[in-house]
Each structure stands twice: as structure tokens, then as C-alpha cells.
Amino acid sequence: MQERSAGAIAVALGVVVLGIAVGYETSQIPMSPAYAKVGPKAFPTMVAAGLILLGLALFLQAWTGEWKAEEEENSGPPDWRALGWVGFGLAVNVALIGVLGFILSSTVLFASIARGFGSRKPLRDLGIAFVFSAVCYLGFAKVLGINMGSGILERFL
């Protein structure tokens, strides 16, 4: 008997829960009699059933210890500091992109990710990040014409 992985069990249960949620949502789709035979519910029902069955099969594999996270064997716990910086960068980007605009928000994102990947030169990173984001904005918004929204700096470009 191999050791089981709590994470794998949680993932398996997550798949089952998703399947049940899909099934419930499917039952809430209103049905018109004209489409009674193969309406908008047929396929989602199959997907829900598939997810529940697959989730149960995964649970079985996780419970018997046949399946677990690959790195739990060959490396230690995740690097929480690095994950924290990455998470911080992503959260800041979501929160600020509407307020500050793409360039400044992406500058913070870039520098946080660089920090998460072990860079110890925050000022240099911020500088590179700013230039990179500004060049990207000019390239995508001005040359390719993709709408990147407005912001503090974008107004002047």
C-alpha cells in the first residue's frame, strides 16, 4: 500500500463536485417542448455524468495511492515566497489595470513576477518593466490597433 496524497484526493473530489454542479446547472436550463428530443440539455448531461464518473475513478486512484502529485516524491513543499510574489503581481494587475491603465499596472506585474523568480534588483526590474510595458502598449495599441483601454499614461500617447 502506497501512501496517499491528500492533494490528489481533494482534486478528485473537486472533479466530482464540478460534475454535480454541472448537472444541477443543466437541470436549471429551461426547456422548450419543440426541442424535447435533443435540446440544449443533452450534451451538458453527458458532460456532467462523465465528470462525476471520472472524478470517482480519480478518487479511487488517489485513495489507493496509485496517483499523486509528481513532485511530492522528488522535491519538497512549494516555494511559498515565490508563489506569494506571483499572486501579488496578478492581484495588483486585476485591481489596478482599470484605474492606472495597462502600462503602470503591467510594470508592477512584471516586477513582482521577476521578484518571485528570484531577482534581487527591484529598481532595475521596474525600469525594464516600464520600458517593456510601454513598448508593448505602443506596438499592440498603436501599430496593431488593439484596444488596450485608457489610463494615466495612455492618455498622452
Next chain:
Amino acid sequence: MDTLAQLANGFGVALTPMNLVWSFTGVALGTAIGVLPGLGPALTIALLLPITYKVDATGAFILFAGIYYGAMYGGSTTSILLNTPGESATIITSLEGNKMARRGRGGAALATAAIGSFVAGTIGTMGLTFLAPIVVDFALKFGPAEYFSLMILAFVTVSAVLGNSAIRGLTALFFGIWLGLIGVDLQTGQARFTFGVLELLDGVNVIVVAVGLFAVGETIHLAARHRYGQDEILPVKDSLWMTREDWGRSWKAWLRGSAVGFPIGALPAGGAEVPTFLSYYMEKKLSKKPEEFGHGAIEGVAGPEAANNASAAGVLVPMLTLGLPTSATAAIMLSAFQSYGINPGPQLLMTQSNLVWGLIASLYIGNVMLLILNLPLIGLWVKILAIPAPLLYGGILVFATIGTYGISQSPIDLVLLYVIGGIGFLMRKYDFPTAPVIIGLILGPLAEQEFRRAMTIAQGDLTVLVTRPLSLTLLILAALALVGPHAYRWWAKAR
């Protein structure tokens, strides 16, 4: 001879100055992202999907095809010099290629990889040229029932046959199909799985899913595992000219690799991993110097590299003739067809003959450009490898923001991007393949459409799927692909 006339016409399209520029941009960009570990053609094409609003279809597809082919060339450079495969299909190349580079034979390894890719890419493109019209003739007989069964077969082979576990592959596929169902049902106008969020009515954008899984998920994964230490980049000490012996040992491996790669790529099973493995073991068996394998045998680079490129051409056969994507990259290219309002399928060769034959002709041209870009100019690409990881991944996430925020300027899409990135991270951690998610997302709604068409024609009679002989054959093949490997293992154990 009709095919050759069409191809000549295609060269007329591909050789216009603008399309040559697209092709060159594609192959150069493709080589660059192939060289960079962590970036692949699927992600790059997804990020470039917004150009479909600005550029004509022919130009866009020539660009995408160039990226697709270029990434195969670039990936081998990374495998040889860095031992970190840039592309999953080039894992095998690093086995022998990196050993050759360590022994100071990096130049010869790069040369045999590039020339082999050129030979195989050209043979594969010729295969595509002559096979495509034949498949189309056959596919015109397909009704909705046959299409649905064919998609089931493709679903099974891409998720259950490739990869480590059929159950995890199928879970990824079903998750992708569910994502594809989100939004307004086009036949009845009903909203499905939108949870009252307005942004979801249009469905989940393939850009968000591809970028979330491949860019955000990969970044979180690498950060968590601390796997970003700079690997040593091996210098190329020897000349890029292969010796007489190198040529003698390489050319047969190139041809054999192409012979293995193209048919496997063209089957609705797809994937470049299987043919590269097969080619490697074949070369090991056939080699006159099997003792060199594991220490830098040139056949072990030449064969798999050829197989990889030939299968890349093969994947385009079901894509262009049946509208059936069998890799994540092909699925994203299919969604580009959809955004032009072009229905990929057997009619494509007739209705969009300029586009398809221009695309095929551009592949021949792109291959020549890639040979030049990857041999004399190899030093340029090696420099890209020296970009430090913190800046590389910072840049990747800024690109991810552009791809997503540029769709709707809505932070909701960014939240969705990061949620899918988190799921992608979990999938990497727990060894789920990610390509089936993309294929399910694109192919799932098409499968549903064919299923409902088939049922409408048959007046709700499910048996139509098994009473039509062609449809039944495809379903039996799918069942064999699903159960076969397990039955074989069980049988082998029992003996």
C-alpha cells in the same frame, strides 16, 4: 495533375511580397518562441488571434503556419544546447543532442537537426499536398453521424491514448468540453452555465483558456517548484559542417523519421511525441553503433527531429480536410478559421482554395527560410537563451495580460485568466495533460452541433450512430483505442 496546378496557384499567392513578409515574420517568431523554454506555438498563436480582425485570412494563416513550423526548429536548438526541452516533442532530441553538445559536437547536432527538419518538413508538406485532396474526396461522403463519431475517435485518441493516464486525460477533455458549452446555445438561444455573468454569454474565449493554461499556469508552476535556475548553455565549439560520416549516418534516419512521423501525425490521433519516441527506438535498433546511444549518437538526433517535423505537417491533414484539430496548436488555428467565419471541413479546399493552397505553398517556402535562419544564423537564437528567467516570465505575463485585456478591456476576463491559470498549475502538479482542454473547448461545441444535427435527421433515434457502417467503424476504433492498451497490459500480465 489538378493538384499540381492548384499548388502552382498557391505559390502565386504565397510569393506575393506581403505574404512573404508574413511567412518570414512567422518563421522568425516561431523559431524565437521555440527556443525559449516555456513558450510554445499554441500560446503564441493564441496571443496573436486578435490580428484576425485586421489581417486578411491568407496572411494570418501563413503567419500562424510559419510560427508552427518555426517552433519545431527552435525547440531542437534548446534541447541540444540547454537540455531543457523547449517543446514537449523535442524531449527525445535532448537525449542524444545534449550529449553530443557536451562532447563538443554541438554544431553537428544542430546541423543534423536543422537539415533533418528541412528534409522531413518538405517531405511532410509534399505528403500534405497529395493526401489532402484524397481525404477530402472521402470526407465528402460523411454525414453528421459520421462526423460525430470521428470526433469521438479524436477525443479518445488525444486524451486517452497519449499521456500517462487515460482517466486524467479524459478528465481534462471533459473539463474543456464543459468550458466550451458555457455561453448562449446557438440553436435555442438559451444561456448555459453563465452564472448570471454577462461576460460569459459570449462563451469562454479560447485565448483566455490557452494563455491561462500555458502561460499563467506554467509560470506559477515554475515559481512554486523553484525550477528556474539558469541551466548551463553549452557553447558550440565545432563547425556546423557535418562530416562525411555524419551525413552517411543522418540521411537514412531523416527519411525513416519522416516515414514514421507523417502518417502518425496525419491520423486523427495526432501528437508529435509518439513518432519521436518510435523513431528513436527504431534508430537505436538499426544503428551500426548502438553503443553510442546514450552518449551522443547522431542518428538519435536526426531521426526524432525528422519525425517531429513530418508529424507537424501530418497534423495539418485532418485540420485542413476535416476541420479536425488533433493538437492544441491546430485547435487554436481552427478557432482562427471560425473568427473569419470560415467553416473548416471538406469544402474548405474548394471554397477557400486560394487560402489553403497559398498556406501549403508557404510551408515549402517557410522551410527554406527556416533552414537559412537556423544554420548560418544559429548564433542569434542562442543569444535568446541567455535572457534571465525573472525577466522572461515577467514579460510572458505582460503578454498574457495584453492577449486577455485586449479582448474586452474587462478585469473579469483577467480574473478568469488567473483562475484558469491556477487550474493549469494544479493540472501540471497532478499530472493532467493540458492539450485535451483546448481540444475539448474547440471541438466540443462542434461535436454537439453534429450530434444534434444527426439526431434531428434521425428524429431522435440514437441507433443511427451504430447502424451507419462508417459511423460504427469509427466508434469501434474509438472503443479499441480506449480499451485496447489496458486489455493488452492485462493480457500481458496474465501470461
